[in-house]
Amino acid sequence: xxxxxxxxxxxxxxxxxxxxxxxxxxxxxxxxxxxxxxxxxxxxxxxxxxxxxxxxxxxxxxxxxxxxxxxxxxxxxxxxxxxxxxxx
Numbered sequence: 001x002x003x004x005x006x007x008x009x010x011x012x013x014x015x016x017x018x019x020x021x022x023x024x025x026x027x028x029x030x031x032x033x034x035x036x037x038x039x040x041x042x043x044x045x046x047x048x049x050x051x052x053x054x055x056x057x058x059x060x061x062x063x064x065x066x067x068x069x070x071x072x073x074x075x076x077x078x079x080x081x082x083x084x085x086x087x088x
Contacts, residue, residue: 001066002051006030011043011073019047031074038076047071 006024009016021037024030027046034044049065 002053004048004050007047007049008034008037009045009047010038011045016045016047019045019049027070034074035076040076042076043073044076045071045073
């Protein structure tokens with residue numbers, strides 16, 4: 001299992017389909033990445049998660065999260081402070 005990392009994903013009808021924007025080491029970095037990779041007014045999600053390091057996922061398009069916590073959504077804007085927490 002990987003160490004805890006922060007993942008960022010595009011909003012897909014109120015939920016992130018995948019956290020495919022990127023992976024970073026801190027919540028602050030995740031918010032900044034979401035703001036850089038989305039447009040003003042777009043919603044994005046961040047989550048702190050541990051992923052599988054099982055070799056069967058080598059080269060896969062996505063890797064499952066084994067543990068999740070601290071999932072939030074943000075609307076890209078000047079503050080991105082309008083976070084909504086969601087159960088992880």
